[in-house]
C-alpha cells in the first residue's frame with residue numbers, strides 16, 4: 003500500500019481576460035502516481051510540464067488563480083483534499099516536508115539558521131525550546147554539516163548553496179516526515195555538491211524509511227538516484243514504472259525521445275530533458291494526446307481520450323499506438 | 334556603506350551648491366539694485382556691487398563663497414539683513430516639528446493600512462485603501478492645506494486660524510528646542526502647549542495625508558513582494574502557523590519600509606514649504622519659498638544647502654537603522 007496516491011489530479015489557472023471572458027489554462031490534466039515508503043520516485047519532464055504545480059497541488063499551497071479542480075490526493079489513509087485548512091497546515095512540514103530549489107532564498111533572511119530549525123519543530127510539537135535546539139543540532143550533524151553547534155548561529159546569507167540545501171534537508175527531518183517532496187533540489191548547485199545532496203537524500207530514504215519524490219528535469223538524476231519514475235508532459239503522466247524497466251523498455255514516444263537523445267551523457271548525470279519542440283498551449287489543448295503535435299507516430303486515433311495503460315509489470319504508458327511505436331522506433 | 338555615503342556626499346554637496354549658485358547668478362535678478370534702493374546713483378550701485386563681491390568673475394565668486402560656506406557662513410539675507418545660517422538654524426526646529434509629526438502620523442496610518450492591503454490582496458480592503466490613497470496622491474499639496482483650513486476653521490470653526498504656531502494672544506515660551514509645544518511643556522506652561530497643539534493639528538494632518546498616500550502604496554508593494562517570496566512560500570510549506578508567517582513578512586518588510594519613509598522625508602521637506610506658507614508657519618520651508626520668490630540669493634543658497642544636508646542626515650540615520658535591522662548589512 004503506497005503512502006501517497008494521487009489520482010486524476012486536475013489543476014487549472016482560472017482567470018478573466020480584458021473582455022471579461024473566463025480563460026482556463028489546464029496545467030494539470032489528470033495526474034496519477036503513487037509513492038511508497040522507502041522508495042524514491044523521480045518526477046521528470048521538461049520545464050513547464052507541471053511538476054512543481056503537482057507538488058504544490060498536493061501540498062495545498064497553490065496561489066490564485068491556480069486551483070485544484072478535480073482528483074484525489076490520498077496520503078496515509080486520508081484524503082488531503084477533504085482536510086480542513088488548519089489540519090492540512092499541521093501536516094505540512096511535519097508529515098510531508100518539502101525541499102525546494104533556491105535553498106538560500108527559501109530561508110528567512112532575518113532569522114538565524116538554528117531558530118528556523120527550532121521553530122519548525124516547536125510549531126508542530128509540544129517540545130521545549132531546549133529540546134528542539136538539541137534536536138536541531140543533531141539534525142544538522144546528520145546531514146553532514148560540520149560544526150553544527152556554530153552553524154546554528156549562522157545567517158542564511160552566510161551559507162553556500164549546498165550548505166543551505168543541507169539545512170533545508172535537516173529542517174525536513176526535524177519532524178520525522180513520512181514523505182519528502184524535493185523540487186529540483188540540486189538545480190543551480192555544482193556537480194559534486196549535487197551528487198552529495200542526492201546521495202544524502204537517498205540514504206535518508208533508506209535509513210528513515212521515508213517516501214521521497216524528487217522532481218527534476220534531469221534524466222541523469224532519475225537514472226542514478228530514483229527507484230521509480232514518472233514522466234510528465236503537459237500536465238499528465240505519460241509513462242511510469244521502475245527506473246530500470248522504463249529505461250530498458252521505454253514505451254511512450256516522448257520517453258523514447260528523451261532517453262534516445264541522451265545515452266552517453268546520461269551516464270555523466272548531466273543531460274537535461276529538452277525533448278525539442280514547443281509545449282502545447284494550455285488554453286487550448288488537443289482533445290486526446292497532448293503530445294500529438296510533436297509525435298511522429300500520430301494519427302487520427304490519437305485524438306481520442308487516453309488512459310494510462312499497463313505495458314508491463316508496474317509499468318504504464320499513455321499512448322494509443324504502443325504497438326506501432328514499438329515496431330516503428332529505429333534501434 | 335556609511336563611509337562611502339559620506340565620501341560621496343562631499344562632491345555632491347559642492348555640485349549642488351555650484352549648480353544653484355550659477356542658476357541664481359544667471360537667473361537675471363539683480364539684488365544690488367534692490368539693496369541700494371531706487372534713488373541710488375550708478376556709482377553707489379557699483380560700490381554696493383563691489384562690497385558684495387559681485388563685480389568679480391563668477392568662478393572666483395563661487396570659490397570665495399565655498400570658502401565661506403565651509404566656515405558656516407552662507408552670506409547675508411537682504412530680506413532679514415541677518416546671517417542666513419542663523420536664520421535657517423533658527424527655523425529648522427520649526428519645520429522639523431511639522432514634518433516629523435506629520436510623517437510620523439502618516440506612517441502610523443499608512444504602514445498598517447499598506448500591510449493590511451497586502452495581506453488582503455485583491456479583497457475589498459485592498460481596493461478601498463488603494464482608492465483612498467489615489468485620492469491622496471492626486472490632491473495638490475497647496476489645495477489640500479487650503480481645503481483643510483476652509484473646512485475646519487472657516488466652516489466648522491473647530492480649528493484656530495492658520496496664522497502661525499501659537500495663538501496671537503499668547504506669548505511664546507522661552508526658546509529651548511525651538512518647538513513651542515516642547516518648550517511650553519518644559520516651561521510648565523500648559524496654556525502655551527495647548528495653543529501650540531491646536532495650531533499644529535491641521536498642518537500636521539496635511540503633511541500626514543500627503544505622506545500617507547505613497548507610504549500605503551509602497552508598503553503594500555513591499556509586503557506583496559515579500560509575501561510572494563521564496564522564503565514565505567517555504568515557511569508555509571513548513572506548516573508554520575499563519576501568525577508566524579505574518580510575523581516573518583512584517584520583519585522582512587521593516588527595512589525596505591524604513592528606507593522608503595526616509596526617502597519620503599527627503600522629498601517632503603521641500604513640498605512642506607507650501608503647507609508652511611498656507612499656515613504662516615514660518616519654518617525653513619516658508620523662508621526658502623519666500624527667498625525664491627523675492628530673489629534673495631544667499632537665502633536661496635542656504636535653503637538648498639539645508640535641503641541637501643537634511644537628505645544626507647536622513648540617509649545616514651536610515652543606514653544606521655538598517656544596520657540594526659539587517660544582519661546582511663552588517664556583513665557588508
Ligand SMILES: Nc1ncnc2c1ncn2[C@@H]1O[C@H](COP(=O)(O)OP(=O)(O)O)[C@@H](O)[C@H]1O
Pocket residue numbers: 015027029047048049050051052053054055056067284
Ligand atoms: N498564472 C498562470 N496562468 C496560466 N498558466 C500558468 C500560470 N502560472 C504558471 N502557469 C503554467 O503552469 C505550468 C506548470 O508550471 P510548473 O509546474 O512550474 O512547471 P515545471 O515545474 O514542470 O517546470 C507551466 O506551463 C506554466 O506556463
Ligand code: SF4
Pocket residue numbers: 254255256291292293294295297298299300301303304320321322323324
Ligand atoms: S497517442 Fe498518438 S500522438 Fe500520443 S504519443 Fe501515442 S502515438 Fe504519439
Ligand SMILES: [Mg+2]
Pocket residue numbers: 053054055186
Ligand atoms: Mg518547477
